[in-house]
Amino acid sequence: MTGYILRRLVSAIPVLLGITVIVFLIMAMIPGDPATAILGSYATPENVARINASLGLDKPLVQRYFIWLGHMLTGDFGRSYALNRPVLDEILDRFSATMVLAGTSFVLCAILGVLAGVVSAARQYGWADRAITFVVLIGISVPSFFLGMMMILIFAVRLKWLPVSGMYAIYGGGDLADLARHLAMPALALAAVATGVIARMARSAMLEVLRQDYIRTARAKGVSETRVVLRHALKAAMVSILPVLGLQAGFVLSGAVYIEMVFQWPGVGRMLVDAILKRDILLVQGGVVFVAACYVVFNIAVDVVQGLLDPRIKA
DSSP states (O other): OHHHHHHHHHHHHHHHHHHHHHHHHHHHHSSSOHHHHHHGGGOOHHHHHHHHHHHTTTSOHHHHHHHHHHHHHTTOOOBOTTTOSBHHHHHHHHHHHHHHHHHHHHHHHHHHHHHHHHHHHHTTTSHHHHHHHHHHHHHHHSOHHHHHHHHIIIIIIISOOSOSSSSSOSSSOOSHHHHHHHHHHHHHHHHHHHHHHHHHHHHHHHHHHHTSHHHHHHHHTTOOHHHIIIIIIHHHHHHHHHHHHHHHHHHHHHHHHHHHHHHTOOSHHHHHHHHHHTTOHHHHHHHHHHHHHHHHHHHHHHHHHHHHHOGGGGO
């Protein structure tokens, strides 16, 4: 298992390097000049040239990339132009809020998706299967940001059950109950699509396992249907479900960007959008690379768990 983990870690290095190249080139091709954005009305040619020189933006593109990459490998993500503070400090301050949102959404979609898939497969062609399939199709078809806006309109504006935006109340609050009230709508909106995808894949994996000979043998021996489904079939099906969970974790983490904007959640997604609008290049590059690294690490963890369940994967 140690060798397998080392191979997965080594294989992640080219992926992360490729991400740094893509992010750097995209930010370099975006129209506009960071120096002009920083100076505003004081953007004279002399001042722009001075800022570009101080930020290293007057150097060749390839040289700028390797300077940035070298600093980042030492833990120096640079300094935000707009916020005038270290990029890594800003990311870490915001990342906890994103993890609360994305983590809650992932737990919801994993539990609800697997549960829906298991029930749907166990009751194939029954009313429960048809109802779950209908709800899943709606969940997959409706974009998360649109669902979030509809939830705000219904539950916040019309019914006034939940707060419109933010992570905590402006005045008072700040406890776990206050966080739960602010978290309910964005977490559900973000989890909707992923729940549908996981449910469909879980149903397919469970149906394939339930048709196996050893499942028929267990039923013939008089083992209860609940034990057959949960103890035998689900354990075998998890080998196929786990990779889907890993992919949907990435979807939830990336989808937090627009959900955070809809609900004004103070996380990394909202930070990245604000940084793009302000042409804060180092903050955007650092934020994207940090999130990508978290995604890669999570997928490696999922692969390790999958390898524990299915020893053939380590071969």
